[in-house]
Amino acid sequence: MTRRTINVEYLARVEGEGALNATIRDGVVEQVELNIFEPPRFFEAFLRGRDFREAPDITARICGICPVAYQMSAVHAMEAACGGALPDPLHVLRRLLYCGEWIESHVLHIFMLHAPDFLGCHGVVEMAKTHGDLVRRALRMKKAGNAIVATVGGREVHPVNVRVGGFYRAPRRADLLKLRDELQWARDAAIETLNWAAGLPYPDYERDYLLVALRNPSHYPMNEGRIVSSAGLDIPYDDFENHFQEIHVPHSTALHGRTKQGRSYLVGPLARFALNHDRLSPEIVALAEKAGLTPSCRNPYKSLIARAVEVLFAFDLALEIIDGYREPDAPAIDVEPREANGRWATEAPRGLLYHRYEIGDDGLIKEARIVPPTSQNQPSIEKDVRGVIEANLDMADDVLQHRCEQTIRNYDPCISCSTHFLKLNIERLTGDEAQA
């Protein structure tokens, strides 16, 4: 009778507290559970009774890595509820701000959290010793993203310049132009990043995901679009709750996203690219293909390439916006509250982020619902880990353990933003133990 247990005390390089428990009995994967034990944070409850104008600043605190995403979904939902229509220049500024966040978040994940898995390094400190030029490039690229968020959003983390109706202050054209040279450097660095990503050793694994992302008629999605899927779904963003649900499972304090039919689905860069590649420039699509990413790619490890593609896209878009920027007549429009429901979805770095608010005519929030991308991806993470274990049962425990961690990191999971470790247990049982 043998019993093999693999136990990793701390999986670094993910956001939040949780554990992954996998049981293999007689060579068959019996159970895989992403067990999130971090206490619920009750943001939806905090919002009740608060003024509708406070939602972007309160929800931004959900995440230190992607506060802009929360702000964008919140302000658009409130404007949808109250009937505010923003002039184009303000929409464009919001896209520029989102570019900054995509760059910050994706560069951090690609180089500092995910790349060590592919380079055989323990972490970014070891990478700094063995791949110093790569880390220097990453820090400089991230700084270029930080500069966009600081210039448009007021500061790099938890920006303070976003409001319902627009911004508190529109950036001066001269301030944006100061960013230009560095963004041009970073744009070239993003191409080098794609070329580098092409040479990484991606494990050979694919799964038939149901991909879900926003899609809009004219550009790669960030702030608006219809919700589409790889199975042909094409619905307005405000119909989200009629097609998707969140389910409470006993082993996790975080809700699990599923379709109304109970199917798991995938949101994030790989889904966005597959469903929106025709909204990217031919140059970017060609570079993606050269790096090993095509729209039919279903290898989750290649989400790293999809992030690199989106970093290049974001630098290109930021440069285009800055070059065409004209200071708006006013930084915001007036948005008056009314009794209404507002729903919106935007594309956070990690995938679709849906908000719904019910507000009263006094402007106070009566009810709030927030569906973050990591909740939606949790069932998919579990399925991936199961599939990876099934495909690699002959791997030594420590190698399999590392492969599972790497698989989880494909998702850049943001379990929360307060701590970052995940305990991983893989238990191998024989039939005798099953009787015991």
Place this chain on the structure above:
Amino acid sequence: MKGLVIGVGNADRGDDAAGPVTAEAVAAAAPQLDVMLCRGDPAELIDAFSGRRRIVIIDACASGGAPGQVQRFEAHRSPLPACFGEISTHGVDLGATIEMARALSGLPDRLIVYGIEAGSAEPGAALTPSVAEASRRLVTQILDEFSRE
């Protein structure tokens, strides 16, 4: 080049503000020093190290000691203990950032890190009394760092 004092932490998270609060007090007491407040972004910190001979960093830490306990580390000589990662909300904590800087571009001749043991990281709260007292006492000690040769 002037000496630099860096307060690391989130000013809105209770004792995590120990670094910024102390750095601001140093700024008020010693205008001859440069002072920087930082949320812990690695690129920002590594850039700040560039060209400086003497830097003092103050950060909250969680090493299991009593709230307000102060520890001093000579980071130019050896890596920080793990307790500086515990309270970070970022993927790359202060200890890792210093080690990245050591590998990438080298460190200042003297990089002193003061860790103030945090009691609470309650959002929106002020410093707890023992941490506030430790922060006040630390200002003189930091000024002494720059008067030594």
